[in-house]
Amino acid sequence: MTWQANAPPSILEACDLSIVRDGRRILDSVSFSIPTGHFVAVLGGNGAGKTTLFRAILGLDAPSHGGVRVAGHPTRPGQSAIGYMPQSRQMVAGQISGWHMVASALRGQRWGLPWHTPQARAQVNAALAAVDAQGLATRPVASLSGGERQRLLLAQSLLDSPRLLLLDEPLASLDPARMRQTARRIHDLARQRGLTVLISTHDINPLEGFMDSVLYLAHGKALLGSVDEVMTTPALSALYGAPVEVVRAQGRLFVVAEGGGDTLHACDCTGHAD
DSSP, X not given: OOOOTTSOOOSEEEEEEEEEETTEEEEXXXXXXXXXXXXXXXXXXXXXXXXXXXXXXXXOSOOSEEEEEETTEEOOTTOTTEEEEOSOOOOOSTTSBHHHHHHTTGGGOOTTOSOOOHHHHHHHHHHHHHTTOGGGTTSBXXXXXXXXXXXXXXXXXXXXXXXXXXXXXXXXXXXXXHHHHHHHHHHHHHHHHTOEEEEEOSOOGGGTTTOSEEEEEETTEEEEEOHHHHSSHHHHHHHHTSOEEEEEETTEEEEEETTTOSEEEEEEOOOOOO
């Protein structure tokens, strides 16, 4: 893939992106293009490079080769066009309120700033309302459940009016019903605001019916396409560079080594009543 001056506009492009860390090539000449407004599930086993890809998009991990563009511009740290929900969710200063937790992410401001402009306060309040978290605004963060904290982190990612959301395992530690509820909330927000969403997950089930495409990472490579195009034995065997089999069993989709060896990735594809 090469940069195309006359190509259709995309919100996110990776061109021959390679990242080496501690002598290991995590991403190896990865290229793809995400159209504006698409909802993309980022799949892959542990260590496949999902978080590394997000860090590269954020401009936090420098490529050893190639690059990433967001809205047509080379990626750089602190881009207001990107909202980010990290995988690591350790909370500090647990006695601060939910409101101040969200406000701490506004334009890179630090925790517990005592004063905000009326415009900043309105933006924080709007982000809380967007995820139905107004009731969490006055509660201490330490008193909140994992799901409630995730809603505040999602509100943080909406600050500064981003065009692209990178959500790293936002469904982790939620029960199946709340996974589906959270996925729907994210999808509805994206459609209302015209956002492009990349959401990394180990369970494709809650995203059924919401995804426009799947970006599957394995062995440093990437495959982008619809679920039916990507989640097949031939496609993933080619991606892994080794024989694997895609198996549906009791409503679940498994990607396993040839002969029933180690499970490389598992996706629960059972439908849910909404």
